[in-house]
Amino acid sequence: MSPRKLTMQDPIEKTLLAAITEGRLTPGSRLSENELAKAFAVSRTKVREALTRLQSRHVVSVQPRRGWFVNIPDAAEAAEVFAARRSVEYGFLATAAPFGSTEVNALAAHMAEERRAIAQEDRAMLTCLMGDFHVRIVEQSGNRPLIEVMRNLTARTILISLRYQSNRNALASHEDHCAIFDAIAAGDMTTAAALSRDHLDDVESGLRIDIGPSSLDTLRHTLRLDQVPTGADREGTLSNDTILHDRDI
Amino acid sequence: MSPRKLTMQDPIEKTLLAAITEGRLTPGSRLSENELAKAFAVSRTKVREALTRLQSRHVVSVQPRRGWFVNIPDAAEAAEVFAARRSVEYGFLATAAPFGSTEVNALAAHMAEERRAIAQEDRAMLTCLMGDFHVRIVEQSGNRPLIEVMRNLTARTILISLRYQSNRNALASHEDHCAIFDAIAAGDMTTAAALSRDHLDDVESGLRIDIGPSSLDTLRHTLRLDQVPTGADREGTLSNDTILHDRDI
DNA sequence: GCGACATAACTTGTATGCAAGGCATGTCGC
DNA sequence: GCGACATGCCTTGCATACAAGTTATGTCGC
Structure with a gap:
């Protein structure tokens, strides 16, 4: 799935980062410690370790007693x-x-x-x-x-x-x-x-910084609709409306 | 003591990093989770968090079931x-x-x-x-x-x-x-x-990379003599033998 | 119907307990 | 005396229990 091996130690951190770089986890996505612990069959301790590391890399952030979220860069x-x-x-x-x-x-x-x-x-x-x-x-x-x-x-x-x-x-x-x-x-x-x-x-x-934080993404975030996409809805194709001005990364 | 405020959240991480940058903790110094927990009056959990973050920054490393050490860069x-x-x-x-x-x-x-x-x-x-x-x-x-x-x-x-x-x-x-x-x-x-x-x-x-890993530092490390220096032995002065060729950072 | 409040079900934060392994010390056999 | 082995103390690794707080739900009063 990933185009390249990530040289990372912790499989949890590696998996989360891969999911983010591949667009399966989008900014604002919620990351539940309990769910991740169940998914990886480990305790919350290990999950928190991985999330803490990702936090220090500014990839995720935590809101106290509320939850972990994939960062929404301003x-x-x-x-x-x-x-x-x-x-x-x-x-x-x-x-x-x-x-x-x-x-x-x-x-x-x-x-x-x-x-x-x-x-x-x-x-x-x-x-x-x-x-x-x-x-x-x-x-x-x-x-x-x-x-x-x-x-x-x-x-x-x-x-x-x-x-x-x-x-x-x-x-x-x-x-x-x-x-x-x-x-x-x-x-x-x-x-x-x-x-x-x-x-x-x-x-x-080419970035549209006018897309304010009260747009769809944050709304989805607020409404807790920001779970991992079911797959099909993110499999877009290179449509014809991609004109020659903006650049992809 | 520190010449500049470190903009860091965790006081444990901040304190350890300050001790390292100010030379009170040298490469090979041992960092006991229990001792740090007692020193900061918190549980090992918080100490491990801080150490884990410092590990991802390559400042400290852990040897399984042996201990945490200030990194000895090769x-x-x-x-x-x-x-x-x-x-x-x-x-x-x-x-x-x-x-x-x-x-x-x-x-x-x-x-x-x-x-x-x-x-x-x-x-x-x-x-x-x-x-x-x-x-x-x-x-x-x-x-x-x-x-x-x-x-x-x-x-x-x-x-x-x-x-x-x-x-x-x-x-x-x-x-x-x-x-x-x-x-x-x-x-x-x-x-x-x-x-x-x-x-x-x-x-x-100006680095003396010929100072091999079997030198004094590693010996002290092996012999567990690498605790935090008592202070006086690291308070060197700018002696006259510092000739004009090598440079300090 | 509707607003305010109590409550229950979540979340993360933190400490603690126990397991697993390394290392030094001491002891036993020779 | 000396070497091998066993034991016990030390370390970190990890799971779990509980504390604290937030959010959603349901209920009661009106």
Whole structure:
């Protein structure tokens, strides 16, 4: 299901994070300690451990005596996450040595995955892959702290995009990714860094931050209708109304 | 005691992190759940929560049924942390807008703190401040995700420096900081970024990675002699043998 | 019918109890 | 004297019990 193995220890944390990055858990979704404990056949202690870790990563939050919820990033948080990604991704590419053939091939494999997901019109897989692209670039360095940072920021980016990106355009983003990949493959890291920075600007400017917190999502949240979707209603296809302006992650 | 307020929720986590950044807890120090629970007058549950969070930040680690320990970063981890800092700090400065007078003044206040600590020959405070400099630069942006990243990386850097930096030179580092500050104050962020990157290179190359894991620290660790220092033995002064080549964080 | 209040059924927060395993000490066999 | 083994104390791992608080429900008064 997941396009890539998550190198994480705790299976609960890993499963929850996978569900979020794959769009099965959306911002505002409620996470019951008891239900998770039953689902994973462990005690609440272990569930709380995993939720606490995710909380420190700003992926979930807890309201005292009320419950755990998948984070609903506000506009300020969205801006900060994008700014952080600009710094990290630009800094990484601008200071990195040109990639070797092994690393370029790994990225090329990812580009093929993106193309396949586009061809299959697999919306969930595509969202996940579009975010993964940036993680995979950093992964080629083998720098674990940096990879971790990128994973966290990407997970939060997915929440942001689920929250604010009403109509996205995966194709435009994919083309940006292709350009970044080409620069990396050509060994031109400076260009890759600049392209990456501009790409993030474009994605961010495509966000509809006017979608206020009193919109459908929060209403569903308030009405407790925000359980895990039954599946079919999130399996959207790449409809024709995705025009060329907005970008998908 | 701490040169700066840590914006952290949990007092246990905050206290432990402060003790580490101020050098009262060194790599290999043992952290007993029971003792911490008694010290903070809470149950082991809360202590384990805090330790788990610090574990996910790579500040402490647990050996099953043996105990919790302040992380002893190995050479590979040290290299990765420095490389990550290079990317993040370079990327931040290279993509940041020039600082306003408010931000420059805040940094100037920090520089004064560094000078005062040097004059007072306060080694512990100085180590803390030298790491804090880089955090404070990013703090001026108000970007919380990035600040968090820098705080984590800086905490790990302090562990690295306690582990590998046998004889440090705070003065050389301070001069580097002065140069970076001057560039920022002049609005030349590009130069500041380059200086910051070079500074990290210099600090890293000053590490004595040949101090193998079978050295004094690990021996003390093995022999369980690695309790919290009694105080006096870590209150070193800036001795004259700190020559101009190595740099303090 | 409708509003206010009591109550019951949830939620998380925290402490505690017990299980499982590591490590040092002491003891027994030789 | 010395080595192997057993024992007991220590550690963390985990589940559970209970406390505290929030929300929904039902009921009573009007």
